[in-house]
Amino acid sequence: MTPPAPVTDAALTGLRSGFTGEVHVPGDPGYDEARTVFNSMIDRRPAVVAGCADEPDVARALRFARDHELEVAVRGGGHSVAGMALSEGGLVIDLRRMHGVAVDRDAMSARVGGGAVMSDLDRATQPFALATTGGRVSTTGVGGFTLGGGSGWMERAWGLASDNLLAAEVVTADGATVRASAEENPELFWALHGGGGNFGVVTSLTLRLHDLPALTMALLLFRPEKGPEVVRTYRDVMESAPDAAGGGCIYLTGPPEEWVPEALVGRLACAVLLTYAGPEAEARDVAAPLLALGPDAQVIDAVAYADLQCMLDDPPGMRNYWSAEYLRGLPDEAASAFCAGAETMPVPTGTQHVLFPMGGAVARGPADHPLPWRSSPWAVHPFGVWESAADDERAMRWVREVRAAVMPWASGDVYLNFIGREGQERVVAGYGEQAYERLSRVKARYDPGNVFHLNHNVKPAVALV
Template sequence: MHWTKPGDLDYDERRALFNAMVDKRPRLIAACENPGDVAQALERALADHLDVAVRAGGHSVAGMSTNDDGLVVDVRPMRSIEVDPRTRRAHVGAGVTWRELDAATQEHGLATTGGRVSSTGVAGFTLGGGSGWLERSYGLACDNLAGVDMVTADGREVHVDEEHHPELLWAMRGGGGNFGVVTALDLELHRVGPTVQAGLLAWPTTAAPEVARAYRDWAQDAPEELGSWLIMLTAPDEDWVPRELVGESISAVAMVWAGHPDDGADYVAALRALQPPLDLVEPMPYTEFQCILDDPPGNRHYWSADYHDRVTDDMLDVVVASATRTASELTQQILLPWGGQVARVPASRSPLAQRSARWVTHPFAVWEDPADDEANIAWVRRFRQDVAPYTTGGVYLNFIGAEGQDRVRDAFGPENHARLVEVKTAWDPDNVFRGNQNITPLVTA
């Protein structure tokens, strides 16, 4: 195990997170290579009365994978990947990123629902739910979680699956890192790729109302093989962007077809009829598409999200209007469809509530200058106010920052939240693992 503290040469590098708004200074960072190291780090935290955070990919927009003057359990050294193509299972170390796992599984023509940004950590993404391109075909990442190895607050090593602690497995399929430090995950895999029909279509901002309505009609009743987003953003200055679009507001559709590539080409024809000036949809490696939305670390981020049962023309007007008044050229306004396998997972398998929601809005503010913090946060909050009449009250926690306990309860609903509290009380009664979207345990003697 490697210990890092303030003043060490690698301290700033090891404490840095994806979101540059988060600039916390833990007293100790414990880079753990195995479960024994994790137990030792937790023992140190207890002895020194230090708050605990658990860090893998570091993509938590609220910075929940670090703290000030506490101890960070850094699981990034645990990077082993074992793929069994016969059983279609992967045993994945907690420090693995989606880029690494996708590369390993695609060697066998397999994949599971993964992060849309390839540098995202597999562990935190999966435990928090795991919304990805393949979700309508194969469910969220947590729906494909078959088991975990973890270290409890008191240093015990525990294996969790359907036969061993099934109630804890239920809680971990969306309940986040509330119950222990996960050191490895067992994930179910599916036949995907290695070549898929995927890519990006884009139109200028003048077409935004027409494109938004066409996208809604195209995506809401689409076959489950389709994974897609409507993204409104400023076109970057890249070689693949037509010169007339660079620096302009555009409406883009990112899509992947999880079935046969030829079928995907047939389905995208309806959008091609709108004559997008940018058309990058073609057969490509699944691993390439999984990196298509990658953003570099070091920018400032503030995100939120809401669920919707239906998307009306009036609601689309709100979405389009919001996209025209962003405070940063890096910001994205995102609308994505759910349904399919996401909606079919019963409450007995996962604590996530409102699985029947058909749509998710995801205002995604990104900027560089700290002086612009207030304007960008205000943009997200204003959109949530404007779109509130069309929401269900549900939320997917991996898409939001620290928005309070009411939002945590909204993500699970009253019955599932109460059940999660019972699991939390059984496994972490002292709330050692509270650096997360926290499930607060019952007060114990």
């Protein structure tokens, strides 16, 4: 393919004329900040970063990309581990200026700008004692998170983020704005429940909210040698726990907090994070078998949801590589395989080796959505985070080894927001074969030229013939 010709000053002047937001090109002040994403391993130089302030800006940027044959990337939170929010030499539609959140207490909903991150949403709903399922990192973009399915701490109680999607405004490849809801463009609305950013630029989402009068967090730390007993106990607890209980079992580097024993600071520890949509007394009842194991450190207290959401935030500038496997079950052999993965985990780093319980409202959600992994009871999520490029090889190798170790119990389905570029077979596994074919027909209607392909891509049906 012939590379596009350089964008001329005259063309940029035309783009900027009438553009409400801000346009950055190489050499501009602010350009390097505009192209920096969550994963510091990603270093791409777009020709243009269009910081859009409204839908007309988005449409104008899309027309500019088409006229100048520039590859299009869409940036919300910029948390794609593969750096899909950036295009080398292309045009980035940067939605971060479109981050407003409007809460409708009577309707129990929030209208969220396409560039909002989780903290924008969580802080806006907190004064109303309302919330919805959000990502486990406060800087995650609400849009990409929701469109990809949306797995979070409260999913067992409220379902996935996409289960709470009520409507969306979408700017399509031809620059038109369409509304998707159960009544308007229902097939597109269906596709947005897990189909990602394949169909256009989602400039706003309307999300269902839930009452959250009380939230309790229990964080228990154990020495790593107790890990196998902790994991088995955690499994038994969560398999009979009420839907109000969520969280995960996490091997991590012990944090330098006052409540953490010095022997665990900077060293491998096995943690249980229990989230409970209710009072502390009820949370303690659920956690009782784990507390009976004698944690080396513990914190159990009421917590604001927005504060819980930022507990696992990583500092900027870290290198990232993640993946996941969803399991059909967690027999003792699978639990042992999970624990064994901690033995080679890069420590001390920000890396986390996570076991998530599914079930509850997740499993009861719409079976026809392109989210086949929702029926799996457990998820293993090796989340590699480190600082030095010298650790790249061993960190990425560790992630792949964890996947291989639990493969005998894997369902084959996968939550695509948890992985990078792992091939087209994994993309299809993320949607399910039948759902993928249906998504491809929706794609052919709204993006027949596959303009929006920097994602876990669904090819338009016409391209499949």
